[in-house]
Amino acid sequence: MQQQKSFEQGETGTLFLVPTPIGNLQDMTPRAIETLKQVDLIAAEDTRHTQQLLNHFDIKTKQTSFHEHNWQNKLQSIIIDLQNGKNIAQVSDAGMPSISDPGKELVSAAVEVGLTVVPIPGATAGITALIASGLVPQPFYFYGFLQRKSSDQIAELQQLSTIRDTIIFYESPHRIKKTLENIQKIMGEERRVVLARELTKRYEEFLRGTTKELVEWAQNNEIRGEFVMMIAGYQGVVEKEEALDDRNLSVQEAVNNLINRGLKPNAAIKQIAKLRGLDRQSVYSDYHGIDD
Known part of the structure; x- marks a missing residue:
């Protein structure tokens, strides 16, 4: 068991998780501004983007980059700085660190070695959109980003199609059309969907x-604009035979079951291999009747 008393003085530093505005700079809280001013270092997803924010609020704190492409190289040095007593703030480009943005690896590493991690409340696109959506706000299921490849996305939507909670996704403007078409294909034409774009900005x-x-x-x-997509929860009856992978079926039958639900053969093979813990190539061979 690990117990954290967030504001007790200690010899090590604190990792502060600081949200930044998702569009409107007025959503930056006084506490977030003060935290960024007082820490020794800011670990930013994009230092150029964050510098604009720092300039606006006259924040002089030094930055270091920390993002999905360099976190493995930067992680240990940041942990050492924290262990040596430095206070560090982590920010993403917009909204909450770790929520579909870099952050979770640093938090996990800090917690593992017993460092103090303090979250600062603030802007987050998913909750902001949800409370104005008109859909049932709780329970909700935050999924983040769907896979980019259409066949993988369809497999994900198949698994999500009978969830009874409101589902929240993030989606980019150039993928929203295809994603909506896949949702219609898997969940039908009458499922309620809400799109929120350009949250907190002039063209919200x-x-x-x-x-x-x-x-x-x-x-x-x-x-145009970045989207939060919300789907109403499933209201129908979920029958046992609707399970994606009936273990009473052979591999060939299970693959065909998913193909009949809209997946392409290779996507269905990949899904069954994952669900049954099998080698993908062996499932491919079994399905196509290829002898070893």
Whole structure:
């Protein structure tokens, strides 16, 4: 068991997780500003982007980059700085560190060696969109980003299709159309969906409707801005036979079951291999009747 008393004085430093505005700079809290001013170092996802924020609030603290491409090289040096008594703030480009952004690896490493980790409350796009969506706000299921490859995305949506909680995704403007089409394909035309774009900015917009209506909107409009996508929870009856992988089925039957649900053969093979803990190549060979 580990017990953290966040504001007890100690010999080591503290890792502060500081949210930044998701669009409107006025959403930066006084506590977040003061924390960034007082720490010894800011670990930023993009130092150029964060520097604009620091300049706006007249924050002079030194930065170091910490993102998905360099965290393995930078992690240990930041942990050593914390162990030597430095206070460090971590920020992402917008919103909460670790929520679909870099952060979790540093937090995990800090917790593992007994360092103090203090979260600062503030802006987060998913919750901001959810409370104005008109959908049931709780329980909700935050999923983050779906896979980019369409076949992988369809497999994910298959697994999520019978969740009864409101589901929250993040999506980019150039992928939103295809994602909506896949949701319609897997979850039907009448599932309620809400899109929130450009949150807290001048052109903030909410689009509420069925999957069919929003697919038509995406097909007939120029799409701009980053999106929070929310899907109403499943209201139907979930039968046992609807399970993605019935273990009474052979590998070939299980793969065909997923193909009948809309997956392409290779995506179905990959899914069954993952669900059953099998080698993908052996499932491929079994399905296609290839002898070793």
